[in-house]
Amino acid sequence: MLMLFIRSLRVRRRGIAYDESIMYGIQTDVLKPGTTEEYVRYAFPLNNTTLLSSFTVCIRTKIIQYREVVPIFSYAFSDRADNALMMFQSRAQLDYYINDQKVSSGLNLRLDDRLFVWHLYCMVITHPAYWIYVDGKLLKEDRLTTPSTDIPLNGTLYIGQEQDRYDGGTDPDQTLSGFAAQFNFWDYVLEERTIKNLAGCLENLRGNVLSSDFATFDQPGVTSEIVPLQSLCTEEPMFVVFPLRRQVTGARIFCGILDGMFFVPEDEKTNNRLHEETNMFAEVCDFKSYRRLLLAGTDEEQEGVWVNFNTGKRLEFTSWFDGEPNNGKNDNCVVLRNDLPQWGDINCEYSNCFSCGMSSKNYFFIRGLCKPDEHRIRFIMDGYVNDRPYFRGYYGMAIFNVGEGTWVFKDTMANLTLATMTMEQPEEYPLGRTVWDVLEPFCDFAVGDKLRLGLSPCTIEEFMCSDGSCVPRNVRCNLREDCVDGSDENDCGIVLFSGRYASHRPPPGRTYREVLYIQPHVHIVRFSKIDDINLAFYMEFEVHLTWTDRNLKFKNIKEEEDKNKLSTEEVDSIWTPEIEFLNVNDGLLKKLKSNVYARQTGEAEPPDFNDAMMETVYLPNNVALVSKTFYSHSPATSTLFS
Structure with a gap:
């Protein structure tokens, strides 16, 4: 009976199972500036006299919006020791403090800097040695020069904020916009194998000093929910629904320009989520019969064998409506119904709305500005504004439709509309090179200036065609039309x-x-x-x-x-x-x-x-x-x- 009781404590405590964890959503409204009013905080007892010289700290975070500095965690036990322990990310670089010293100075430790990706960070110390792990991999091993690393457990811990003094001095430009989970603090050194298991969600060892799953944290303005452990180690399928009517060929071309893929769900959860997301576009997409959204499935090569349009591999998941597919050789494409998250087969010549599958590796670049580094010109397609997909910058810029084909370029952190433009075709998107009217002074532009912007997934090793598609840079002005629209052979003068x-x-x-x-x-x-x-x-x-x-x-x-x-x-x-x-x-x-x-x-x-x-x-x-x-x-x- 005693053994069963101990095991039950391990499996469930505070209503959380062993294979679950609490996920905190911190400043997740990406169209609002950073704030010091939303945070996750834990205050250790002031009379605690415990000193630690050997310990391990781990935390998992997912960034959805960058600030100037993104604090991962910050521990302070006095105004002078406001950086007793701290980890933070600046663009693709990881930095950290130990005993109020910036030990990472000059190391240039590089990280995966994509949005919407979970990462587990661990700091392991047994004086004078220390180890830094990211996602279970050793990033840095070194020795400290300080005489000791005795850390008293009577301070304050902030997740997603950086303290410039004991329990305060936070800065809205130095905050986490994203999610955090699995903060754990142990008073001993974890083995590397255990850290790898934690990173891969193969183990869920909670800290014996502090665990965000068991302890009660202050969390003003912060959401929290219990999530399956495995959800912290998997990337949820990402897609964007476009309220545009295209045939299958046009949908595939459009998604390709976005560096995405014509989308088809591969599991029931994603299929239901896709159907729910299409409901906002019913007025545009439900124009005939039950058909709402084209999916990337076809049996054109072999009747009755449905494969993914992009990969040619057989669809392992399908969600056919009763009696579907039903029209033999005439209907070789797939459509999502408007009334249920189920499928039907249709003729590939029909035009319908569609969706593009994206991933955390897909991002756009906005060119024509005056940004100091390439990280600041990254944009993603993330959600919808005014019932249209919109483009959101890593650092608070946004491009969205305000109706009648008019798009605005906005600094959401300063709440300023910087420029505006109107597409010739109201349903189109401002991909490729477009000309904008400047409404607010920024960079070297004055009000009334014409601003040429380029928006595409093209890297600096490529040339951006006028429609936003990409070709190798070395084919520019080679007397052959490599862009579909031939724009690589336009303006081929040599002298600047x-x-x-x-x-x-x-x-x-x-x-x-x-x-x-x-x-x-x-x-x-x-x-x-x-x-x-x-x-x-x-x-x-x-x-x-x-x-x-x-x-x-x-x-x-x-x-x-x-x-x-x-x-x-x-x-x-x-x-x-x-x-x-x-x-x-x-x-x-x-x-x-x-x-x-x-x-x-x-x-x-x-x-x-x-x-x-x-x-x-x-x-x-x-x-x-x-x-x-x-x-x-x-x-x-x-x-x-x-």
Whole structure:
């Protein structure tokens, strides 16, 4: 009986089973700025005299919105020891304090910085050694330089806030927006195997000093619920429903532009969740019969064998309505009903609303701003505003529809609408390159300016087509249309002018105090005629003049020089050297052809992640200009180049 009683304590305490945990939702309204009024806090008794020099602290968190600093946990036992123990994340970097010293300084410990992903962080200390684990993997092992790490258990612990003094001094820009679970504190060193088991949800060992599953925490403004342990180690399927009517082919193309996949549920829970989410779009999507939403299933290859459109693998989960599928070879696609979370088969030529499957790896980049790092230009599709999917930035920016095809670009943290634009087709989305009207001054833009923004999943190794799809960067302006809309061959000029460029003035030499050096080359093509009587000859030749113009920049330069021909407008707008020939026989000099080319002499600049055009830019010292002029000429004695 005693053994059974002890086991029952292990299985269930405070109404929580061994395979369950309490999950806290902290500042989960991502359209609101950070606040110091919502937190999870535990105050140890002030008269507690326990000192710990060997211990383990673990916590699991999931970030859904970034702040300047994202505190994971913070423990303080006095105003001077406000960082007695602390872990925090800044972009993709993990930092931590032990005994009020920033031990991680200069280590540059990199993390998975995606949103909506659970991570388990563990700090293990037995003075002077310490270990930092993330998701069961050892991230850092080192030794402390402090004489001891005695931590008194009479302080305050905050989850999702950073203390700048004992039990206070919190900052709204240094808060967790997301979820936390499984905070556990042990007065001994956990074995690495145990930490790996905790990370993989194979074990749910609670802290013997403190456990968020058993202790009572202060949680003003914070939600909490009991969740299955395994839910903390699995990524719930993510999808976005689009109230657009498309055929299957159009739906697949649209999802591909989003770097997602045409979606079909793979389990009953997700299928029910998808159906429930479509209810808000009934007015748009329920336009005929029972059909509401296209799903990514087909039996087109083999009648009666239903496979995933994206993978070609047989569907392991289906939810057919009674009597479905029912129309043989004519109906090879799948639709979700409007009345029940069940399926029917339809003709693939029908147009319906659809959904795109996304993952935490899918995010967009907003280009054309002035952000200091690429992390701040990341956007995701997350939920709906005004019954339309919207784009949300990692750091509080948002792009959403306000009706009649009008979209706004908003700083939700400052509650400012920065810019607005209207799509030509009201049902479309502002993907690719679009032009916005600035409503509030920001970056270097003034009210009334036209702002060109690019929104797409394209990385800096790619070029963004006008519709938001992506092609390799090196196919830009290669004389072939690689974008479906051909936009990779638009605006293929080579020269980038500064605002003060003067074509009448020669550029400086290697420095602004030196004269410009021009390198001439003469290539004799042929002697077309020799006149023995008049002691003259006639020849055709090509003169190459090579120079560097330090007042210009260049874009999209190819290794093959002949592909870098400047347009007539560009040649007329830049300074070019002139050639004068002396002692020409009877004025017999003809210029047959003349072109100017750009020659790559060095590497391109690192891609500018803020550039909405996503051009490959070269500085002037990495590009030489070459004029190639073809002449027919009868010289007398000499030729002078100037």
